[in-house]
Amino acid sequence: MISFALDEEQTILQTTVRKFAAEHVRPNLRAWERARAVPDEARRRFHDLGLALLDVPEAAGGAGAGLIASTVVHEELGFGDAGAAVALWAPHLVPAALLSLGDAAQAAHHLARFVEDPLALGAVAWSEPAGAPLEGFATVAEKRGGGWALSGKKAFVVNGDRASVIVVFAQVEPGRGWEGAGAFVVDGKAPGVTAGARHETLGLETVAASSLALDGVFVREEDRLAAPFVDGARRFFARASLMTAARQVGLARAAYEYALGYTQERRAFGKPVAHFQSIAFTLAETLMDVESARWLLWRAAAVPDGKLDLSHVAQAAVHANEAAFRAADNAVQLLGGAGYVQDYPVEKWLRDTKTLALSAPTDQLSQLAVTGLALGQPIDAGLPSSALQPIYT
Numbered sequence: 285m286i287s288f289a290l291d292e293e294q295t296i297l298q299t300t301v302r303k304f305a306a307e308h309v310r311p312n313l314r315a316w317e318r319a320r321a322v323p324d325e326a327r328r329r330f331h332d333l334g335l336a337l338l339d340v341p342e343a344a345g346g347a348g349a350g351l352i353a354s355t356v357v358h359e360e361l362g363f364g365d366a367g368a369a370v371a372l373w374a375p376h377l378v379p380a381a382l383l384s385l386g387d388a389a390q391a392a393h394h395l396a397r398f399v400e401d402p403l404a405l406g407a408v409a410w411s412e413p414a415g416a417p418l419e420g421f422a423t424v425a426e427k428r429g430g431g432w433a434l435s436g437k438k439a440f441v442v443n444g445d446r447a448s449v450i451v452v453f454a455q456v457e458p459g460r461g462w463e464g465a466g467a468f469v470v471d472g473k474a475p476g477v478t479a480g481a482r483h484e485t486l487g488l489e490t491v492a493a494s495s496l497a498l499d500g501v502f503v504r505e506e507d508r509l510a511a512p513f514v515d516g517a518r519r520f521f522a523r524a525s526l527m528t529a530a531r532q533v534g535l536a537r538a539a540y541e542y543a544l545g546y547t548q549e550r551r552a553f554g555k556p557v558a559h560f561q562s563i564a565f566t567l568a569e570t571l572m573d574v575e576s577a578r579w580l581l582w583r584a585a586a587v588p589d590g591k592l593d594l595s596h597v598a599q600a601a602v603h604a605n606e607a608a609f610r611a612a613d614n615a616v617q618l619l620g621g622a623g624y625v626q627d628y629p630v631e632k633w634l635r636d637t638k639t640l641a642l643s644a645p646t647d648q649l650s651q652l653a654v655t656g657l658a659l660g661q662p663i664d665a666g667l668p669s670s671a672l673q674p675i676y677t
């Protein structure tokens with residue numbers, strides 16, 4: 285049976301987060317942007333509502349809600365403020381990585397601090413400033429008495445300059461591509477870890493990101509995450525993509541509703557501008573974008589855990605990015621002069637949606653995945669394999 289409705293529990297959750305976003309997030313959109321941070325009080329509230337570790341299994345201290353519930357939460361937060369949505373959840377990229385790439389004991393051990401401390405900060409480092417080799421990472425992990433030594437450079441790492449725990453993706457077996465990569469849990473204060481200055485960004489100012497240098501950083505054997513890397517990274521990036529898509533749906537809905545309200549109030553040539561046909565068409569197209577993006581997202585998320593369809597995930601991710609960009613762009617256009625000044629939120633949404641769309645994987649890689657999967661090509665770790673490159677490049 286096909287259902288386009290949330291169940292009772294999901295509806296209660298949606299109402300709770302909608303209230304949280306309306307009362308605590310949207311009113312602070314500019315203040316938090318200027319402060320370049322979400323205050324600790326909001327992070328505590330987010331944690332106390334059980335939202336921080338929503339999709340972490342109950343056995344590991346989370347709420348054990350499914351993926352649909354998480355997309356509902358992130359849509360509502362994205363509606364409130366996409367910057368806050370990323371900042372509030374960013375530490376929980378670590379639990380997502382632990383659950384995707386670690387075994388049960390590793391996840392339980394490292395998750396404990398996120399369950400207990402609402403202000404615990406984590407980071408996951410995959411991107412590299414040098415650009416990726418054909419497959420795999422330039423950052424290397426070498427065997428060193430009882431563990432591993434990690435060396436290399438990472439970029440754009442959210443919370444990289446402040447995380448107490450960082451999951452680092454590195455190459456264990458050079459020449460074996462993604463199959464030869466691994467994930468390691470690194471203490472953010474370990475000798476050899478140096479964070480660069482915080483990046484100045486286009487949007488999402490509440491999110492602190494920086495480069496990271498690793499110089500022979502020692503990691504214990506038991507802190508190498510145990511799952512085969514390709515399967516684990518595929519799960520990790522797929523889940524991260526769905527959460528980004530959910531924020532984009534929320535942002536798109538925010539832009540649509542704002543433009544709808546504004547164009548009914550604003551009058552030109554004797555009537556509300558919403559009553560001009562071209563503006564009505566734009567509003568209708570924006571609404572269709574919002575709705576279709578949500579349906580693709582829910583289709584991708586409505587699967588038993590671990591059984592995500594990569595093509596569905598990639599389609600949802602790309603469409604949400606494009607829909608949100610069009611919605612924010614349309615909102616700026618429909619507000620006219622009010623669209624570009626900071627007295628109104630729409631210029632921020634345009635900057636935020638573009639920034640969100642650049643989190644991993646990019647639209648190009650997702651689109652390669654969609655067509656590659658349709659052609660039966662190998663798609664490793666959610667990224668195209670070298671076998672796919674000659675077809676498209």
Ligand SMILES: Cc1cc2nc3c(=O)[nH]c(=O)nc-3n(C[C@H](O)[C@H](O)[C@H](O)COP(=O)(O)OP(=O)(O)OC[C@H]3O[C@@H](n4cnc5c(N)ncnc54)[C@H](O)[C@@H]3O)c2cc1C
Pocket residue numbers: 407408409410411412415416438439440441442488493639640641642643644645646647648649652668
């Ligand atoms: C808000 C935000 C949060 C982020 N958080 C993190 C984080 O916490 N940790 C982290 O490690 N990184 C993070 N990133 C970085 C992000 O994951 C990367 O920027 C993204 O994956 C792109 O990688 P890149 O910058 O190396 O682009 P490149 O790989 O250099 O790509 C450059 C361009 O080429 C395109 N391209 C690359 N390969 C192909 C191909 N095979 N075919 C066609 N086109 C291709 C890309 O789509 C892109 O348009 C974040 C980025 C943003 C914007």
